[in-house]
Amino acid sequence: xxxxxxxxxxxxxxxxxxxxxxxxxxxxxxxxxxxxxxxxxxxxxxxxxxxxxxxxxxxxxxxxxxxxxxxxxxxxxxxxxxxxxxxxxxxxxxxxxxxxxxxxxxx
Numbered sequence: 291x292x293x294x295x296x297x298x299x300x301x302x303x304x305x306x307x308x309x310x311x312x313x314x315x316x317x318x319x320x321x322x323x324x325x326x327x328x329x330x331x332x333x334x335x336x337x338x339x340x341x342x343x344x345x346x347x348x349x350x351x352x353x354x355x356x357x358x359x360x361x362x363x364x365x366x367x368x369x370x371x372x373x374x375x376x377x378x379x380x381x382x383x384x385x386x387x388x389x390x391x392x393x394x395x396x397x
Contacts, residue, residue, distance in 0.1 A: 292394035293359055299333075299350040300386035307349065310381050311335070321373055327361035328354060345388060359391060 301310060314333045322331035334351045356362040366374060378384050 293356050293362075294392045294394070295352075295354045295356065295359075295362065296390040296392065297352040297354065298336075298346070298348040298388040298390070299352060300347075300383040301349045301381060302383045305381050307335070310350075313381065318377070321370070322354070325362075325365055325370060327357050327365045329357060330355040348386070348388075 301307065318333070319331065322328050330353070332353050334353070336346075336348055336351055339346055339348075354362070
């Protein structure tokens, strides 16, 4: 069973997009690779939203494939908590960031 978390990310006012993308490449991708519950992690810049998509706008979408939701949430609450707190303190608007959990429908 493939479990993927999508995160719609809104940057805090004043955060430079290029600075955030550099952080993603140099820090976040490295940290995600060290998390045993993460199978695959990628961040995508959102270029456009179709009309009628409510709740945004967002700046990025993360795709995080995990071994299990429980394993990921345990790691986030323990081993990654300090890192996530830094990420939200410096870059992300927690009040505007949204998460979507999915399970792949096998073909």
